[in-house]
Amino acid sequence: MKPESGQALLHVATGGCLCVATVYTGIFEGVFVQVGYEHYAEAPVASLPTFLAMPFNSLINVAYVFLGLYWLQRKASNPGHHIELWGAQYLKDVFAAMALLYGPxxxxxxxxxTHSAAVLDQWLTLPIFVWPVAWCLSLDQGWKPWLLFWVECLSLSSYALALFHPWGFDVVLGAHVVAAVGQALRTHRRYGSSSSATYLALGTLSCLGFIVLKLCDHQLAQWRPFQWLTGHFWSKVCDVLQFHFAFLFLTNLNACPKLHPKG
Structure with missing residues (x-):
């Protein structure tokens, strides 16, 4: 394993452990989250063990692990003059490590x-959405580790808004999505190509699918195609796809000729 890969895994694991410890202090006990099988259209199967009670909504999370492993073993594209190869590899591997963590x-x-597990799931969504913003900023401004650190800290601290309003998390998540898409568009305009445009469009469509299918889980269950594999399941498929297209978009920009010094 490359040193930057090991460091990326260590940093994500450390951050994840700190988040788990923080959640279990009870600081987020006042956050409103939905708990219980009734909030999902997929009916639990009583004959299965509890960790597979909703088999499709459970097993789809393995896809995040496979995605993370796939991108972790990929080599980073040749970077431009704004960012060294080490930094390009680290940016990619942190994102891959986030996928590895998020599936479980x-x-x-x-x-x-449980309330704690639901809060942890919500909270860790935010730094994943903001990492493409940090990656784009690195392509634009150069390798600045402290910038990455503070962007992630700002993202994690924004979850505190969920303590003050039942829709606090939705507002914060929406802001993260807008920031990610907005920064991606800005970076694409400066350094992008037809390939990056395709990946950005597919990633944005996958993001919309993720949101709409998840919100419409119960409504879609009225239709036969969504009674077996439900809207929530397909929203996770879209989530994995947006993750993958984000990788393709960002690694494509890493190799963009506009980022390389002219010689």
Whole structure:
């Protein structure tokens, strides 16, 4: 394993452990979250163990792990003059490590159906959405580790808004989505190509699918195609796809000729 890969995994694991410890102090006990199988259109199967009670919504989380492993073993594209190869590899590997962590966290929420697991699932969504923003800023401004650190800290601290209003998390998540898409568009205009445009469009469509299918889980269950594989399941498929297209978009920009010094 490359040193930057090991460091990326260590940093994500450390951050994840700190988040788990913070949640279990009880500081977020006042956050409104939905807990219970009734909030999902997929009916639990009593004959299965609890960690597979909703088999499709549970097993889809394995896809995040496969995605993370796939991108973790990929080599970073040749970077431009704004960012060294080490930094390009680190940016990619942190994102891959986030996918590795997020799959089990979502599975834990489906399995345990506890307030703490639901809060952790919500909270860790935010730094994942903001990492493409940090990556784009690195392409634009150069390798600044402290900038990455403070962007992630700002993202994590924004979850505090969920303590003050039942829709606090939705507002914060919406802001993260807008920031990610907005920064991606800005970076694409400066350094992008037809390939990056395709990946950005597919990633944005996948993001819309993720949001709409998840929100319409119960409504879609009235239709036969969504009674077996439900809207929530397909929203997670879209989530994995937006993750993958984000990787393709950002690694494509890493190799963009506009980022390389002219010689």
């Amino acid at each position: 966290i979502q599975w834990l929420r489906i399995w345990m159906q």
